[in-house]
Amino acid sequence: VIEVGIVGGTGYTGAELLRLLVRHPQVALRAITSRGEAGTRVDVMFPSLRGHTDLSFVAPEQAQLQRCDVVFFATPHGVAMQQAPALLAAGVRIVDLAADFRLRDPGEFRRWYRMEHACEDLVAQAVYGLPELGRAALRGARLVANPGCYPTAVLLGFAPLLREGLVDPSMLIANCASGASGSGRRAELRLALAETGESFHAYALDGHRHGAEIDQQLRVIGPQGNAHCLFVPHLLPIVRGIHSTLYARLTPAGQRADLQRAFETFYSGERFVDVMPAGSAPATRSVRASNVARIAVHRPQPDTAVVLVVLDNLVKGAAGQAVQCMNLMFGIDEGSGLEQVAVMP
């Protein structure tokens, strides 16, 4: 059994980790920390968990995280990098659901997260936790940077095109939309139902943290180093779900290719990436509460591919992917604890 600790369990990714881990057959939840809620039962904050756990939040000092096999950081950015060195030194593995170990370039980290990195040396050791695009490195990994929700959707959608050289890597567009839970569990006016309900708008036109992450990883995927994606996020008046509409210019090779087959081949055997039949337009609800990303590829005009990707931002876009990474890190069945069928309608 894998002994698990969670740091910062009062947000949505923390709650979702709990939803998944309390039912994971090889996991024993040992501790969940929250300074502000120390002593509060987890199911008082999240009544959905009543009957599934007796845990209470504990202060970080009390948590004895060094006794865990793995610790998930479901914290704001900047926390994991403070605690990672000691935990790793104690032999504890780490999955960081925040961004501390995603950006390789310290300058980029500083630019987008407006803080100095506390352990730049560890960044190089961190494995980017997108199993379908880099499974080998995750096997046995000690420090995993769990991807952002948008990057997961965008990277899964572009990867088959990019790796095969089917598209121009410098002219990629990702028009994305996320449900409100993607912004976290926060008391902010802009997230109020009366502000965001029955409405829709774009945001972050001047640049979004996930844009840097997307470009960095696109360059890992593509044979050339110059990939760049114009990323425009939008806020959907729903709770869960990410939808990405990706546009790419096909190269001559791409124009001759069977795109449907390229995707099916690329993701052949993957449990959590579902290439839909030709002509499909997957809805976010088709993956609600499940760890699956569904993808459809179209060629509406000869020189352009449009890829549609949906996933649940809290599962495949966060906690589910983190559990998938943990399974790989510990060499157990990659899908353990992640078999939930999507909740539809």
Place this chain on the structure above:
Amino acid sequence: VIEVGIVGGTGYTGAELLRLLVRHPQVALRAITSRGEAGTRVDVMFPSLRGHTDLSFVAPEQAQLQRCDVVFFATPHGVAMQQAPALLAAGVRIVDLAADFRLRDPGEFRRWYRMEHACEDLVAQAVYGLPELGRAALRGARLVANPGCYPTAVLLGFAPLLREGLVDPSMLIANCASGASGSGRRAELRLALAETGESFHAYALDGHRHGAEIDQQLRVIGPQGNAHCLFVPHLLPIVRGIHSTLYARLTPAGQRADLQRAFETFYSGERFVDVMPAGSAPATRSVRASNVARIAVHRPQPDTAVVLVVLDNLVKGAAGQAVQCMNLMFGIDEGSGLEQVAVMP
């Protein structure tokens, strides 16, 4: 032309007052105050008003409110009572959209709003601003306590039954539901879309401020003094709209009465209370953005009346009713500036 000032225009009732008043043919908006937003153009905060006003928020000291004919307080509770004495002394009339002048009993005010009243003597002079249930006193009034959104719905629904002695005044139930804008424009976690979207729950089972207001006014309406209503509010995952499902035990007289006719007679000639045909179940959307309350009365069993009331919490439940009161105070057409057709779908 009526010169108007608004104190505290950064909330939803302030924004709604602006929506109505910028198109009111007999009104000139002179000032809108906000300490925090002084200097900001109103249409920067509320882009929906672009093209309709050039006003900017001003600090209260700069607003010269004493030159206005009437000042609306769209503030948190406790502000109007601080400024009312001086303004009234300067000959300015007041419509308070908060609760400072609603509760006659200072003990009740203290109990529910947890503050001492700053001018108890003025409370007695204030007129409760529900025109359909007390129009005469509003004509020429100098200080109006604009009703709460829930009380408006509940009182309009029970009044025809209560005033005619058709129901037992001591056994009234008001099962109400409000859209999220009823809680104001606030950065609170409980109002976040990810918390309230795709969900529904009751609240304030241990008592709600509007319950005291409802009981007080029910006693004004009814021939007996003992009216009491059990009030249970719920939070709807929509932006605007209040729905009240009212239950009352019919007296023997009530059991013999033609309830449909009783309602039609009671509200005969009223522009802003619409008694629906027998058998109707009005939807909140049928009054969206309009100043109308729609009411349907049913007798599902011989001894029980069920009254359904819908209104827009920001219009007939707040800003629209305040304008209706202002129109009466100044002796102009009661419906001036309030002719908007409901927005449906």
Place this chain on the structure above:
Amino acid sequence: VIEVGIVGGTGYTGAELLRLLVRHPQVALRAITSRGEAGTRVDVMFPSLRGHTDLSFVAPEQAQLQRCDVVFFATPHGVAMQQAPALLAAGVRIVDLAADFRLRDPGEFRRWYRMEHACEDLVAQAVYGLPELGRAALRGARLVANPGCYPTAVLLGFAPLLREGLVDPSMLIANCASGASGSGRRAELRLALAETGESFHAYALDGHRHGAEIDQQLRVIGPQGNAHCLFVPHLLPIVRGIHSTLYARLTPAGQRADLQRAFETFYSGERFVDVMPAGSAPATRSVRASNVARIAVHRPQPDTAVVLVVLDNLVKGAAGQAVQCMNLMFGIDEGSGLEQVAVMP
């Protein structure tokens, strides 16, 4: 392993049965019928099931249902009663998710469902499938009438009060609200998002089928035979969830009783009925996609109890409860296949 057939799997309750049964450890799905969709893969109609089943819909004649251990009817009313006699004669057990076997009185069935009953003799043998209020009869039952979604919520809420004689059984009110999936998967204008989104309204003020079912079962629960509940349903602009706000007049015994303790005692040991801590107001999202009903009891005034009940209309209100009944019928763990944690947010 229990061999299962589903008749009429193209609606929401059918889809939800599939979601639960494909992961049920003791179940093998043998056939799912649909005349209109015969030959279509189930996961073409419901992409959420991709990767979880290879079944296709078959015409009823092809389904060989008589070889199953149990058949679920997720059909419109009137279908199960046509096929039940032959299946039962062949030794197949039945769980009817429609209303064919709910109403004991053939006259009531005729009145509310506007059809003659095809096998009145079987009605008497049918067991009403609400385990928490009648588990013994379900053990080994051959024909189960799965309760309606509203009745499940209302009966679970009133039962502890009624069975102990704490409330006046003749003056019960159930103010209920359901998400749109409760009306089924249908092409009807009134269910369109543009009609029901951002809105709220009551319906069926002149009587609802579930009202007859509620009254019948209340009389089974209560010591006296005269129970009656005024039932007023409302349509919520959400997909899933039922919320019931129940009102009851306390008897003198009820006024002296500790209601919280009465509920906790009554549901002690129940896995799928969760009595919330005193003062709670459960939200529908706290049970989304799970088989749990959460209940809170309040006494807002000395003579009145208010009970709040939430459940997922497609799980505890339909397919989940049907699986729970099946588990009891076959003597396996009652919670098998029903351990899903609620999806929140």
Place this chain on the structure above:
Amino acid sequence: VIEVGIVGGTGYTGAELLRLLVRHPQVALRAITSRGEAGTRVDVMFPSLRGHTDLSFVAPEQAQLQRCDVVFFATPHGVAMQQAPALLAAGVRIVDLAADFRLRDPGEFRRWYRMEHACEDLVAQAVYGLPELGRAALRGARLVANPGCYPTAVLLGFAPLLREGLVDPSMLIANCASGASGSGRRAELRLALAETGESFHAYALDGHRHGAEIDQQLRVIGPQGNAHCLFVPHLLPIVRGIHSTLYARLTPAGQRADLQRAFETFYSGERFVDVMPAGSAPATRSVRASNVARIAVHRPQPDTAVVLVVLDNLVKGAAGQAVQCMNLMFGIDEGSGLEQVAVMP
């Protein structure tokens, strides 16, 4: 006073025409036709109109439309073209809110609407009713083809770039999303709240009627004839609102241009197109129920412009624009009857 008839008033665009026209100071509504609803009061179907009109639907034969000054067709495609010749011959002007007169090329009409055109000769006379891009031709026009909702948003957004040669006309992308009312008032499963609520998806990847309309009109705008736009629509789980995110490759001239100023200059003096301040991301709610389109232009990378456009699909995208056209046709104030402030929140 302009005497107005409406053909086919039972859909959303018909209802919206009624909302606007009952308050239009220079309009007298003479007749509204519906074969299916003949004899029904309009406000029985649309309770939001109670108190604003006493009209009933009449059968087309009874409507005496030839006595009107103008007739609006708010019908399915294919109706206006049947009746237009006779009405025009009788001196009645026509605004068609359907697509009968939008596509100049009969082959394109046949391809997209799968019917033969009944009066191809009239197509050439029809004026495309987008005032901001072709006001002169609308003055005194006798037959107006009111634009589609998506084309209005897309054309307004691309026009300033295209007319000034700032972008490559052959590489335009329009990523659009519409509320459910854009699909009309129809009993279709795909429009049910339980299908579309809490979800988001693309559609019509294989081509949408509005794509042909967009390309045709882009070629009218641009100096070159080769404009083409890849148009991908999405369905939003809201009632009203269109959001367009437009992508264009800047030409060398475009890369040097001040895009913000280009838009401000282009729409200078326009009442119903609002160029937002630099850096804005307009929300659909900022135009709800108003005739305004709000536009923001961004340059997230040197060679790419992103234009954001929001409008209410039923107002500026349909009925409001039709009224704007009517005002121009009759030489009255272009904004008459269209001064509504957007409803926000």
